[in-house]
Amino acid sequence: MSGRLKDRTALVTGATSNIGAAIAIAFGAEGAHVAVSGRNAARGQEVVDAIRRTGGRADFVRADLDGSAARSRALADEATRVLGGRIDILVNNAGIYPPTTTQATDEPTFDQVYGVNVKAPRTS
Numbered sequence: 001m002s003g004r005l006k007d008r009t010a011l012v013t014g015a016t017s018n019i020g021a022a023i024a025i026a027f028g029a030e031g032a033h034v035a036v037s038g039r040n041a042a043r044g045q046e047v048v049d050a051i052r053r054t055g056g057r058a059d060f061v062r063a064d065l066d067g068s069a070a071r072s073r074a075l076a077d078e079a080t081r082v083l084g085g086r087i088d089i090l091v092n093n094a095g096i097y098p099p100t101t102t103q104a105t106d107e108p109t110f111d112q113v114y115g116v117n118v119k120a121p122r123t124s
Contacts, residue, residue: 067115
Protein backbone atom coordinates (compact mmCIF):
# COMPACT_ATOMS: atom_id res chain seq x y z
CA MET A 1 0.00 0.00 0.00
CA SER A 2 0.98 3.64 -0.36
CA GLY A 3 1.01 4.79 3.26
CA ARG A 4 -1.52 7.53 2.49
CA LEU A 5 -2.80 7.44 6.08
CA LYS A 6 0.58 7.47 7.82
CA ASP A 7 0.40 9.43 11.08
CA ARG A 8 -3.42 9.46 10.94
CA THR A 9 -5.81 7.87 13.41
CA ALA A 10 -9.11 6.18 12.64
CA LEU A 11 -12.08 4.93 14.63
CA VAL A 12 -14.15 2.32 12.79
CA THR A 13 -17.39 1.25 14.49
CA GLY A 14 -18.85 -2.13 13.64
CA ALA A 15 -15.32 -3.21 12.74
CA THR A 16 -15.43 -6.78 14.06
CA SER A 17 -16.69 -8.33 10.82
CA ASN A 18 -17.57 -7.85 7.17
CA ILE A 19 -17.34 -4.32 5.73
CA GLY A 20 -16.17 -2.73 8.98
CA ALA A 21 -13.33 -5.22 9.37
CA ALA A 22 -12.28 -4.72 5.74
CA ILE A 23 -12.23 -0.93 6.21
CA ALA A 24 -10.19 -1.20 9.42
CA ILE A 25 -7.68 -3.57 7.80
CA ALA A 26 -7.36 -1.32 4.74
CA PHE A 27 -6.80 1.76 6.91
CA GLY A 28 -4.15 -0.12 8.90
CA ALA A 29 -2.42 -1.21 5.70
CA GLU A 30 -2.33 2.45 4.61
CA GLY A 31 -0.56 3.43 7.84
CA ALA A 32 -3.37 4.61 10.12
CA HIS A 33 -3.48 3.75 13.81
CA VAL A 34 -6.92 2.11 13.96
CA ALA A 35 -9.35 1.82 16.86
CA VAL A 36 -11.34 -1.31 15.97
CA SER A 37 -14.71 -1.01 17.70
CA GLY A 38 -17.54 -3.47 18.21
CA ARG A 39 -19.39 -5.61 20.72
CA ASN A 40 -17.42 -8.85 20.36
CA ALA A 41 -13.93 -8.65 21.86
CA ALA A 42 -12.72 -11.95 20.37
CA ARG A 43 -13.67 -10.93 16.82
CA GLY A 44 -12.29 -7.47 17.42
CA GLN A 45 -8.97 -8.92 18.53
CA GLU A 46 -8.85 -10.99 15.32
CA VAL A 47 -9.13 -7.78 13.28
CA VAL A 48 -6.49 -6.07 15.44
CA ASP A 49 -4.18 -9.06 14.97
CA ALA A 50 -4.73 -8.99 11.19
CA ILE A 51 -3.74 -5.31 11.10
CA ARG A 52 -0.69 -5.88 13.29
CA ARG A 53 0.47 -8.86 11.18
CA THR A 54 0.91 -6.47 8.27
CA GLY A 55 2.88 -4.02 10.40
CA GLY A 56 -0.05 -1.74 11.21
CA ARG A 57 -1.10 -0.28 14.54
CA ALA A 58 -4.48 -1.15 16.03
CA ASP A 59 -6.33 -1.43 19.32
CA PHE A 60 -9.74 -2.86 20.18
CA VAL A 61 -12.31 -0.63 21.88
CA ARG A 62 -15.45 -2.45 23.02
CA ALA A 63 -18.69 -0.57 22.47
CA ASP A 64 -22.36 -1.45 22.21
CA LEU A 65 -23.90 1.62 20.62
CA ASP A 66 -27.61 2.12 21.26
CA GLY A 67 -28.20 5.68 20.13
CA SER A 68 -27.64 7.21 23.54
CA ALA A 69 -25.28 10.13 23.81
CA ALA A 70 -23.66 8.51 26.86
CA ARG A 71 -22.53 5.37 25.01
CA SER A 72 -21.39 7.32 21.96
CA ARG A 73 -19.43 9.72 24.18
CA ALA A 74 -17.85 6.82 26.12
CA LEU A 75 -16.69 5.25 22.86
CA ALA A 76 -15.34 8.56 21.55
CA ASP A 77 -13.47 9.19 24.81
CA GLU A 78 -11.90 5.72 24.94
CA ALA A 79 -10.98 5.75 21.25
CA THR A 80 -9.41 9.19 21.63
CA ARG A 81 -7.38 7.87 24.56
CA VAL A 82 -6.07 4.75 22.78
CA LEU A 83 -5.35 6.72 19.61
CA GLY A 84 -3.13 9.19 21.44
CA GLY A 85 -5.49 12.12 21.86
CA ARG A 86 -7.25 12.53 18.55
CA ILE A 87 -9.49 10.87 15.97
CA ASP A 88 -8.70 12.00 12.42
CA ILE A 89 -11.07 9.64 10.59
CA LEU A 90 -14.43 8.32 11.79
CA VAL A 91 -16.29 5.52 10.02
CA ASN A 92 -19.76 5.01 11.51
CA ASN A 93 -20.26 1.46 10.25
CA ALA A 94 -22.09 -0.08 13.23
CA GLY A 95 -25.62 -1.10 12.43
CA ILE A 96 -28.30 -3.66 13.18
CA TYR A 97 -31.38 -4.95 11.40
CA PRO A 98 -34.19 -7.21 12.53
CA PRO A 99 -34.76 -10.48 10.68
CA THR A 100 -38.25 -9.41 9.58
CA THR A 101 -40.09 -6.85 7.49
CA THR A 102 -40.51 -3.25 8.59
CA GLN A 103 -44.27 -3.75 8.84
CA ALA A 104 -43.83 -6.74 11.18
CA THR A 105 -41.27 -5.02 13.41
CA ASP A 106 -42.57 -4.17 16.88
CA GLU A 107 -42.00 -0.69 18.30
CA PRO A 108 -39.22 -1.58 20.80
CA THR A 109 -37.23 -3.30 18.03
CA PHE A 110 -37.84 -0.38 15.67
CA ASP A 111 -36.61 2.04 18.36
CA GLN A 112 -33.48 -0.07 18.88
CA VAL A 113 -32.72 -0.16 15.13
CA TYR A 114 -33.29 3.59 14.87
CA GLY A 115 -31.07 4.22 17.89
CA VAL A 116 -28.13 2.23 16.56
CA ASN A 117 -28.43 3.03 12.87
CA VAL A 118 -29.50 6.69 12.99
CA LYS A 119 -28.94 8.22 16.42
CA ALA A 120 -25.59 6.65 17.35
CA PRO A 121 -23.66 8.27 14.48
CA ARG A 122 -25.37 11.60 15.14
CA THR A 123 -24.42 11.60 18.83
CA SER A 124 -20.79 10.52 18.27
